Amino acid sequence: MNKTSSPKVTARGPVDHEVRDQIVAAATEHFSRYGYEKTTVSDLAKAIGFSKAYIYKFFESKQAIGEMICSNCLRQIEAEIRAAVDEVERPPEKLRRMFKALVESGLRLFFQDRKLYEIAASAATERWPAARAYEGRIRELIQDILQQGRQTGDFERKTPLDEATMAILLVMRPYLNPLLLQHGLDYTDEAPLLLSSLILRSLSP
Incomplete structure (x- = not known):
C-alpha cells in the first residue's frame, strides 16, 4: 500500500x-x-x-526500520558497483563493468536472500527515500563516467549530458530496480553485454 x-x-x-x-x-x-x-x-x-x-x-514505525535495512543493503550493492568501476581506467570499460556489477549484485540479492529482497521491493514500490537516494547516486555515477568519456574523446558531446545520463539510467532500470528485476531474469546472462554494447555504440563520437 x-x-x-x-x-x-x-x-x-x-x-x-x-x-x-x-x-x-x-x-x-x-x-x-x-x-x-x-x-x-x-x-x-x-x-x-x-x-x-x-x-x-x-x-x-516498522517502515523506518525497513528503511535502515534497505539503505544498508543498497549501500553494499553500490559499493560493489563502484569497486568494479574503479578497477578499470577507460570510461567505456567502466560503463561495461558498471552494468555487469549492477546485474550480478541484483541477482545475488534476489536468489540468496529473498526475504531482504522483499524489503528492497517494498522500497521500490513505495518509493522510499532510501530507494530514491540509491537511484540518485547511481545516476551521478553514470554522469561521472559520461563526463570522463567526453573528456577522453571516447564519447560524443552533442547530446545534452543530463539527457544521455537519464537515457542510460532508463536502460539500466530493469536491473537497478528490485521490483522490475524479477521480470528480466531470463535475460540476465545476455543483458550486461548486449545493452552496454548498444549504449556504447550510441555514445560513439
Missing part, C-alpha cells in the same frame, strides 16, 4: 547508536527468516527481547 509520506529513519528518542544498531541487526535477521510484510513491530519486539514501546523510542 502506497503511503503519502515516508517515515524518517532517525531516532525518535535519545540518539543511542549502539541500541539502534542492535535493533537493526536483530530486525535484519528476523526479516530474513520470516519476511518483512508478515512481521509486525510487536513480533519484532518479542523476538529481540525489547518492549514495543522501547523500539518506538528509536524508530517511529
Whole structure:
C-alpha cells in the first residue's frame, strides 16, 4: 500500500547508536527468516527481547526500520558497483563493468536472500527515500563516467549530458530496480553485454 509520506529513519528518542544498531541487526535477521510484510513491530519486539514501546523510542514505525535495512543493503550493492568501476581506467570499460556489477549484485540479492529482497521491493514500490537516494547516486555515477568519456574523446558531446545520463539510467532500470528485476531474469546472462554494447555504440563520437 502506497503511503503519502515516508517515515524518517532517525531516532525518535535519545540518539543511542549502539541500541539502534542492535535493533537493526536483530530486525535484519528476523526479516530474513520470516519476511518483512508478515512481521509486525510487536513480533519484532518479542523476538529481540525489547518492549514495543522501547523500539518506538528509536524508530517511529516498522517502515523506518525497513528503511535502515534497505539503505544498508543498497549501500553494499553500490559499493560493489563502484569497486568494479574503479578497477578499470577507460570510461567505456567502466560503463561495461558498471552494468555487469549492477546485474550480478541484483541477482545475488534476489536468489540468496529473498526475504531482504522483499524489503528492497517494498522500497521500490513505495518509493522510499532510501530507494530514491540509491537511484540518485547511481545516476551521478553514470554522469561521472559520461563526463570522463567526453573528456577522453571516447564519447560524443552533442547530446545534452543530463539527457544521455537519464537515457542510460532508463536502460539500466530493469536491473537497478528490485521490483522490475524479477521480470528480466531470463535475460540476465545476455543483458550486461548486449545493452552496454548498444549504449556504447550510441555514445560513439
